Amino acid sequence: MDKPQDELGGIWDAYRRRLIDGFLKKVKQASRAPYFVLVVDRESLRHLSTAMTMKEISQNGVSLIEIIDKPREPLPGVNAAFVLTPTPESVNMLVSENPRQYAAFHLFFTSSLADREFSKLKQKPAFMKKVKSLWELNIDFFAMENNCFSLGLPAGGIPNLWGSSAHYFEEEVDTVVKRLTSACRLLARPEAWKVRYPVASKPAEQVAKRLVRGLSAKISGGESSDETAEYKSATLLVVDRMCDPWSPLVHDFSFQAMANDVLELDQSRLGGSRYYGAGKKANDENANAILEDEQFAVWKKYRHKHVADVSSQLNEDLQSFVNSNAAAKVHIKGKEPGQELDLKDLSSAIQALPEYGETLSRHSAMVNALNDCLELFKTGSLDGIARVEQDLVTGRTALGERCRSKKVLSSIVDLLMAKEVGTEDKVRLTTLALAIARSEKFMYYSGGRPSLLSGASFKSRFDLNECFDLARISSPEKTAPARGLAMILEKIKNAGTDYKYSLESSDYKGIKKGVRHLPKRQVEASYDVSRYQPHVYSLTADLVEGYLLPTIFPELQVSDTANGGGKTLFMIFFVGGVTHSEMRTVSLLSEKCKGENAKIVTGGSTILTPSAFLESLAGVADASIRSRVLRPPAPLQFDSAKESDQKVGLETDQKVDLERG
Template sequence: MTSIVQALHDRIIGSIDSIQPPERYKIVVLDAKTNKIVLSACKMFDIMDRNVTLVEMLESKRQAYASLEAVYLLTPCMESVQRLMDDYPSDSPTGKYKAAHVLFTAPLEDRLFDRLTKSPVSKYIKTLRELFMDFTAIESRVFSLESPSSFYTLYSPAKKMELSAEMDSIAKQLVSVIATLGDFPSIRYFRPPETEDGKRTQSMRLAGLLQSELEAYVRSNQDMAGRQQGQGTILILDRSIDITAAIVHEFTYQAMANDLLPIEDGTKFTYNIENGDGTTEAVSVVIDESDQVFTDIRHAHIVETASTLTSKFNQFVAENEALRGDKDKVASLRNMKDQLANLPQFQDMKAKYSTHIHIAKECMRIFEESKINELGLVEQQLATGETVEGHLPKQVLSEMVPFLDDPDVSGMDKARLLMLYMICRGGLRNEDREQLLDLARMSSDNVEAVRNLGLLGVNTERGGSAPRSKKKPFYPRKKAEDEEQPFDLSRYITKAKKIVEEHINGTLDPILYPYTTEAPSLDSQDSTRSLRKTAQPAWEKKRLNVKGSRLMIFIAGGVTYSEIRAMYELCHSMGRDIVIGSTHVITPRQFIFSLKDLARGPLRPIAPVIPPYSAPVQAQPPQQQRLGPGGPRPGGPGNNMMPPQGRGPPPPQGSGRPMPPGSGGAPGPGGMRTIQKDASGRFVAPTSPHGPPRSPAHPQHPPQHHAPPPPPEEKKKNKMFGFI
């Protein structure tokens, strides 16, 4: 199965490798957003090993290297285009670098194309490409558009004027994901019965835009010529399809840790450790798929996590006899922590086990002190509509009220409980809701979050004494006869998992989940079947082959860790290549925090990833320290390297692949669009699939087909940049 991290990694490295300057060595320049994209899939060593001597940030002050060509990997926005132009000012005989190879992560708007190609920088640009890789790869099966502000734009009444542009942006970014994976999928989306009156949901709007953008991409890309839509499927959903999954407590390791602990961006965790001398020290660790201990336990129930950690640690000790000494095998997390303190020679593994031991213990401490173990049972009754014994819950209100009145239960947990009750009941009478809010004594923010739940399509009110609506839910709850949930606190199954299961089995309702085009045949969804295979009998076609083509799921407005876990489980149980993504990854706390401002929009605008542009100030470059030819190669963020002055770049460590002579611009990986120059040196973009052809750009200065003149002889400078 394809890893989306590996696919993005190959696309980035392939793009850098395709630039082969005659000097062999090159500089890479990233902006703030492309830096996040690159680091989501690549280590810094991966880039430095491609004959790259320096990686720099576009927004930082940089020293000129007029003897080296630069590869710019940029976001197609005004700020990055303007900063690129500043590197090659019209009043300077040379630019910051000898030449520029400009690779944009997404298609460049016509106005930015004209601005760029009519500026002095155009005579320095040797390569101009659109890569279609405008997303981050979070895990092997998970991607994100890194746009938490989308939640407000999609659902806030105060953001209606921005909705169209937001949808268009999401559709374009989804094309990047599809292009990176090399698919041409059919598009399927959620259309609830309420839309029969002409009202369009977010899923419907996005599916239509994606179909248009995908067709435009195929028309403008020669690599896609002759391919038919239906090579895989993408399911378009939005957060309103399953509010419960975003609220209910989840008790698997990764989801629970991100819900209860301050883990930054789902990967960075900081905690205090006690040294041997009794002092404490703050330690920050990165938790991702490079940590094998984490990948082994991330989807395990918290009850199983302790035993799993213990058994794996005992296995680790058994494989390293020197660690045992006179100690026996550990039997608990506390014993394990004591023994780890005596293993200084295995620092890396020690750090990983110590981190996860600490996280597991902290989760269990909060679990018990905050009464989540008792609260979770009530949540599961509300979420599943049944008790542990499988009966209809009849006393759920009387079981819920003590938690609302308990000062030891946090306001956040009370808000989550009230929301689940409103969803379960199909709305509450106004006076009943106010009584429960008064009883809970929550902060105004949590109260506002409860009131704003209706903006996501949840029926929150029932007027007067009118009976509750008997309308059939768009996705009725069903419990399979062979369904097993070994833990009472983990009985709720996300709707996304049920939808994907039914799609794979060929039983998903085509009325509720139609295709944007004609539904593909069973054969077209199964990439493993031979085209020469004879027709199958009708009874064999009733069910799709589970070994079929790739399935992508996109949930606009945020995806939860429980939904991510469910897709991994389906990959394993059904043998399908499944990738899930969203505008961003959310935890229940983040969801509640966003809900409180949903009616009016965020009080403070979310800071853009790329900082606002300001004109450069003429100043001397910062002093740097040179790394000699025998110095260490940078292997990660926070290090930089420049070639020693006067002797050319040092040979890189590792595989120094010989580069063929030429001026660069070799063909890049498939699915990209290269903008060529005509005979006069003007950039002529391919015909835009959405409109008339772009006009040729006339540079302000006469085009030059040779490299810029070399600068005056530079003095040796012992300098070094701080970078990424």
């Protein structure tokens, strides 16, 4: 699945290329055997499944996939490749391996192996004699799509970043830097990077400075980078989630964002998120109906489009897929080429051509998800809620008139008292209103406020406790998100002059003047409920067009070697997590850069859904919630038991099961 020569690669492409060229091909070359066994731990399995299916892995020489902590049958005549996270637990299991278990061991770690862990290996000479290669892949993050990646940190680390413990803050920043370094090195060599951050943000500043020190150490230490890194010039802007706490709370009605917001997606299985339909669970018929899949062209085409637009086009694409497939036409008797097909025809095509069943099942998953999103919009009071949200964050009505605080507050009260509005939606709306009312001036450092309601009138009229009283919400767990956000905003307010800068500074006035001369930024809104453009739009455009002043966004150079020429990369990273709406926005901007030999990528500590953001805020206010939301994710499951019966043919008389269940 190579990209065209004239197309700039993204982070998913690079991640996938690292797995194929930097891992699978290396093992086959080193082992000089047509097949080998793959042994993984739970976390490394998540990394592998980000960009490759188990079927693809098997097609590249893997005859059997094993979990390191499960009993395994000895295969002394077969080479084994271990892909492990360099944790003490995984290394301890590795050194306890019987050297006679496999013919040879090829070791790959998802990130750098600490000296103390490497010393454990050296203390096992019998085992090390069987080790034929050892590599560090530097893939300890997750490439979600070509324009977006995640570090996979629970709750985005927000309770650690904004809690009361300095120790947890330091640990979180160090973890972010370690994984972000891997993402940076995958796309460009260390010396290619420039790193910028807002002086207003302590988390962003700490991450940026430590990242530059880490990348500089790679250069001074003589450590070589991936020679296939595509970009010769790269700029990273590090910001923190609190530069924009409202975008994670606003309803976004683009397909992927809405599906992750209002539907129950199954993310426990390999290969990507699945959707089975409202109230349904996995079964044999749709267990493989993967919804979010970077290799499915139809999903990529529609994931960032408004659900109303997708609704009118998706069924047409499904019809076109069947009609245009020459083989399918042959198997549908009695129908002329191009003749419209009914459900019975489609069923016959699937039965006659099982190789197309997977594609059609994914179409079906998308249709199910889309229909349920539209149904929830109609029945879940989302239209009324979204209109109030849009007024809040834009400061303008759908007709373009300036909103009045009193009227907007009245609309909020009506929703809080409405019986048809659920408690979760009331908590979310209240938290959003709080974010608008108590946000600090420094949070608008990219030029212009997100709402005219953040002035004195709205601030003075908004009362958090009154909102909860009107909504009849008294449970500490339900009020915790707003209380957590209030604690963060108060901490920001009291941070002192070293943390903030004056909105009225001459530098900031210079930015505002410059922005007026830029081409029109705002994307025309086709729907009243989708007027708001996330903060990252202006921030990214300023970065790409050179309007971020160094006094407000200092620039740190990793190397004195001048960068220039060749392909250019811009990366925006959110400490604390990035949202689906921001993924969509950056993808749109990156499309606009086509022809400029530049690409834009965004990433975050995690991918934040609205519910995940609320939980992370709750973890700041409540210690018991904090311990829950910061737990590592549950291990991924293999595919269905039905698929575990599949065999992989080998180039010898021996056959080995490909374990997938």
